[in-house]
Amino acid sequence: MKQQPVSPIELAIFKSAVHSIAEEMGAALRRTSISPNIKERRDYSCALFDRHQRVIAMGDHMPVHLGSMSHSVDAVVKSLKLGEGDIAILNDPYAGGTHLPDITLVLPIFIEGVDGPSFYAASRAHHADVGGTFAGSMGPCREIYQEGIRIPAIRLVVGGETNTEILSLILHNVRTPEEREGDLDAQIGACRVGEQRLRDLVAKYGHAKVNELSDGLLAYTERLVRAELRKMPAGRYEAEDFMDSDGITDDPIRIAVAITFDPDTGSAAVDFSGSSPQVAGSINAVYPITYSACFYVFRCLLGDDAPVTAGMMNAITVSAPVATIVNARPPAAVAGGNVECSQRIVDVLLRALAKAAPDRVPAASYGSMSNLTVGGWDERFHLPFTYYETTAGGMGARPGIDGIDGIHCHMTNSLNTPVEALEYAYPFRVRSYSYRKGSGGAGEFKGGDGLIREVELLADAQVTLLSERRKFQPYGLFGGTGGEVGLNLLIRPDGTSEKLPAKCSIYAKKYDLIRLETPGGGGWGVPEIS
Template identity: 30%
Template sequence: MSTESHDSDDSTYEPSAADILRERDIDPVTMQVIGGELDTIAQEMAYKLIRSSYSSIIRESEDMGAGIFTTDCRELCESDSTPMHVGSLIGYLDGMYKTFEERGIEREDAIKEGDVFIHNHPHYGASHSPDIAVAVPIFYNGEHIAWAANTAHHLDIGSATPGLAIDLEDMYAEGSLFRATKVYDEGERVDEIWNFIQDNVRTPREVIGDLQAQISSCNVGKDRYLALVEKYGLEEIQQAGEALMDYAEALLRNEIRKIPDGTYYAEDYLDDDGRNRGKRLKIAVEVTVDGSDITVDMSKSADQTPTGYNIPFHGSTDVCIYFTIRSILMDTFVRDEYLPQNSGTFEPVHPKARPGCMFNPTPPTSAFARINQVDKMSDLIIQALAEAIPDKVCAGTCGQVYFVSYGGTNDEGEYWVYLEVNEGSYGGRPAADGLDAVDALVHNTKNRPVEDIELSHPMRVEHYSLREDGHGAGRHRGGHGIVRESTFLTNAVMTMEGDGNTYRPHGLFGGGEGTHGDLKHIKANGEVIDLNSKESGYKFEAGDRVLIKTASGGGYGDPHERPSEQVYEDYLDGLVSVEEARENYGVVIEDGELDVGATAELRSA
């Protein structure tokens, strides 16, 4: 790492948040009121989609996002759901425009009132192909003034294996790819496209139902935005939107200036690409702070893989970088002022990745399976900045998630597909322990109730709890991952998009490493088979079980500085053994009781 202090005499003028309001000549109260109404629109869009959807990945896990966007692909507002979805919609809309250009179609000819588009091409801005976007143009007095758009993860798009896919030859093996495809043309349903989808996915009822829910959500956004325009006037709304984006940019730039100029670096390795076992993949993060700008460069990472284990640059790599920086520097939980979440927060952040690396693959490379790479990238951005801003970062998060699809056929030969997100944990924080059983920052999906799983699929969840076999020791300990054990009631096929079987979340400032993940197949006869973190089309027979243990986070600070009473409470909760308390924390527990004197003696030795 190299650093240098900021030049306080720098004459380059950058407006503050207060300057933005004066220059825009807009009342701050009016701006915040309109901002709040825009945020409410995005939230209502999300609720409509969640409550109307058919599949549990949207209905329960909320693997989706929604918002309102300008006609030049900037985000005005976003729902509080999955960050990877909302921020990626900028890339989706831009990819649609590129599609029109490549096809020689003018935008005004391509986009009509009453149109509904779907789009999911990973090399045209999509986060990855199972995340299908629905975009509805908003017209006012015959003029295209904005977009209402959302994305959601679909159960199946007809890929090589049910639900998820990893070991793919190229993007054509991913399933159905759509580029600015109309499903409604000036209000008329395009039956040929709906029939195509119906005939080319394993779960047509759920996929068609979820797409219709997405359209309903976008229509809610369109109607609410038009009501806002009628209330304030188009010019006022557009002016407020510009002011909100400028204001958000100024707020983030002010926070970036507080970081010492310099280049910060961190690296780690992923397990493999899902085909070439034992060949680890390097992830390298180089963060450069220059005044009020910050660049995150992934170019020193491994080359693109021959499988689907790659990350689309626009829609995934850039969105993860935007969100991670914003989360570190503009945490809404600890800030009192209004913090708009829009494209303004993207302006000071500059993602980079050389073409041909994992984080910027070139066509026709597949980029289907990408969540663990962006999880780890986010973790490494935090690690790289730890020395510069130690009070704003946490120790190593799980940096991975076991995202899995299970599938099979019922007695009538119809497919069932279930997508399951198995949560990891966060690392210890400057003033608190790591969070237990949570997703990494960038996807933020929710837990699905066991009762709903067993009601909807031929599976029985035998065990689901916090993992109790270790965490990263520290003044603030790492969070605990989960243990989930499930039995298949029929033959089933699994595709596991995981990582972290071979590495442990890092500790910070004297904290210890966390625990790595683990995945096992337990046959009905009791035989135990160790599985890779990535498996494509793996077969289970009725009565077999799958055991999943997600990683536990790293520790923050010297474990001997953790109050002995807290260590003893962890012991009572089953999170620390007597041996671990002594070895890792210098805390003595005898006959189930805390020995204060022996602890003081051991810690002073």
């Protein structure tokens, strides 16, 4: 008998229901977490997956997490036979992860009378330290073994009880174990919220109906994507851009892409052939990061109300040659691939897309998360501390409107830590926090300005920077000029200053000042001549 199509009304209600579950998971994680990086900056993501490990709902969280999280769920299912009450943990970038600070928990959801897991709930959070050579685990390493503890898919919770031996092993390899334990507990709680809410949904609609609606939601997303791709002019559209360096040498690193549209089938092929080989430094991206960047860019073609599911990528293929900057193989260091290379991949994809859809694509945004990590001993609490933050910049101008000043763009969707929270949690004093006037590119529509942030250290500390767009400007489009490049400075108490490399780690003294000037966004269109 031919299956009846899913009712559009039922599908719309179901879409809102599962999305609200993912959002509630995120709210629970945020409220119960310990670290400012999760509680204040919201550096986390939550999602729900069906019985085939296909994402059916994502919270409005971090694009770099969400597009890649399905790889973690797949890795768990392939490695472990999870039972009811089990929760898996992993962070291995070469087995479904992104970089080591992003720890993912996966909880299988069982429904009474049904064999095997019917759904999965997953939460991912960036932990401010997972060990390794550099405090904050985001330094200029040469191999992944230096970047922190590497966790394969293993059971953190077994039958509802925390595996204390595994937890102890993890906590003995990080600098801030109490904070890590608290954040992991928050992630466990978030997954259990997802479990309970999905069971409530099944109780309301029935298991078969929820499966039917899940399949219908994926099919609907695919139809939306194919409809957009059919609007694209047929052909192959190429672009390239460069990363400043890998932190080991000053050589620029090329990222190249070609997007081929086939309007007849409503499909697209994305090919990163021609990108540089993987490098010695830590800016290599693993394949899930590259996939996630593609997921994000094509999601931007859809309306705000479109469901974000695995159906999005059914019409899109992503080819990234192995052992390149966009698909590194072990033991390459990858901490910066998640935060810096991901941003440049998006820049390159948008640059190519602008050739096919010039009236829809913005100029380049600031293009660097300008990662700052600081670690040391906090005399106030007689405990070690690790601080991590990404810093916003200028958004690229868009067709018809200027870019926004000082905002997180593209693969990050986080916030800046409020000054009050920062000074309370860490031995810091924020000396200035302002817009970097004039740093946005000129154009018919102006690029957004970057930020200036000065943080004074109130304790001796290890300071690590992982930043980009200090050499190559964020590009303008269609006659617009590029945004200003960023700048990192160390300012001493006597007023002397030192320009810091984009990627470095130093030991700074009490009362030293770290000044970050983040890049502006590119302009769009030819500027008016006054």
